[in-house]
Amino acid sequence: MAYAISEQNLERQKLLARIMGPVTDQLLESLPLPSLSRCLDVGCGMGETTRQLAGKLDNVVELIGVDQDSSLIEVARSVPGPDGKITFQQGDAAHLSFEDQTFDFVFARYLLHHLDHPQVVLAEMLRVCKSGGIVAVQEPDCAKQYCYPESWAYEKIPNIYGRLFANAFIGRQLYSLFRRLGCPLPHIDVMTIAGVNVELRRSYRMVMEAIGPALMEKGILDSKELEDLCEELRRVEEQDDVLCVWSPTFSVWVNRT
Numbered sequence: 001m002a003y004a005i006s007e008q009n010l011e012r013q014k015l016l017a018r019i020m021g022p023v024t025d026q027l028l029e030s031l032p033l034p035s036l037s038r039c040l041d042v043g044c045g046m047g048e049t050t051r052q053l054a055g056k057l058d059n060v061v062e063l064i065g066v067d068q069d070s071s072l073i074e075v076a077r078s079v080p081g082p083d084g085k086i087t088f089q090q091g092d093a094a095h096l097s098f099e100d101q102t103f104d105f106v107f108a109r110y111l112l113h114h115l116d117h118p119q120v121v122l123a124e125m126l127r128v129c130k131s132g133g134i135v136a137v138q139e140p141d142c143a144k145q146y147c148y149p150e151s152w153a154y155e156k157i158p159n160i161y162g163r164l165f166a167n168a169f170i171g172r173q174l175y176s177l178f179r180r181l182g183c184p185l186p187h188i189d190v191m192t193i194a195g196v197n198v199e200l201r202r203s204y205r206m207v208m209e210a211i212g213p214a215l216m217e218k219g220i221l222d223s224k225e226l227e228d229l230c231e232e233l234r235r236v237e238e239q240d241d242v243l244c245v246w247s248p249t250f251s252v253w254v255n256r257t
C-alpha cells in the first residue's frame, strides 16, 4: 500500500511535530543512550523529528534523516540545523543503504502504521543498529480518539483510518513485533495527549484533508461524505471549550543485543 497522505500542506507535519514534541522528549529523556552517538531517523519527513533529536541529544556526533519522499528531503535540507551534524538522504526504510551496526540510536516516529510490512522496516532498523545500541519507535493506535462535547466525525475516524492506513492499530502490536524479531525485553510506554488546545482538533481536520484524495480513490468516502466530515471537523475546531483526546501513542524501545 502506498503512503496515503498528501504532503502538499507542510503545516500538517509541523503541527504533528508540535503536538508530538513533548511525547518524543519524554522518550528521549528516558533512554540510556551511549555517549558520542551516531543516530538515524527513519521516515524523517521534513526533518522535524531529526532536528528535535539533535536538540535533545547533546552527545550526538552524526545524525542522518532518511525519507522516501525527495521533496520532503529537499525541505528538510533547506532548514538550518545545528552545526553541520545533520544530513538528510532520500531512501526506502525497507532497504536502508547503511552497513550493519552503523548507528548507536535508530528512531522512527509515525512511520510504521503506514507500512504493509512494518516488521521488514523494524528488522532493517535493528540491522543498522550497533550491538548495545537502541532502536526506538513511536506509533499511534488509532482505535479511539474522541472529543467532548461529542462529534459524530470522531466516531468515524477509527473505521476510516483502519481502512486507509496499512496498520492503523499498530501501537498495541509493537511489543510482539519486536519479540518476533528476537528482541528479549522491549520497553513500552503509552501516552495519551488530551486538552482544549485547538491544535489537537485542527490536526484531525488537516489529516482528513491530506488523506481525502486517497479516501476517494479507494472508495472509502465519496466527495460529499468527505466534505461533510471536513466541515464537521472544522466546526469542532472552531468551537470553544472542546476537550480533545488524541489516539494513544505507543513508545517502544529495545537494546540491540
Ligand SMILES: C[S@@+](CC[C@H](N)C(=O)[O-])C[C@H]1O[C@@H](n2cnc3c(N)ncnc32)[C@H](O)[C@@H]1O
Pocket: 003, 013, 016, 017, 042, 043, 044, 045, 046, 048, 049, 066, 067, 068, 069, 072, 091, 092, 093, 094, 108, 109, 110, 111, 114
Ligand atoms: C507521518 S510522517 C512522520 C514524519 C516524522 N517522522 C514525524 O514524526 O514528524 C511519515 C513519513 O514517513 C515517510 N515514509 C513512508 N513510507 C516510507 C518508506 N518506505 N521509507 C521511508 N520513508 C517513508 C513519509 O514520506 C513521511 O514523510
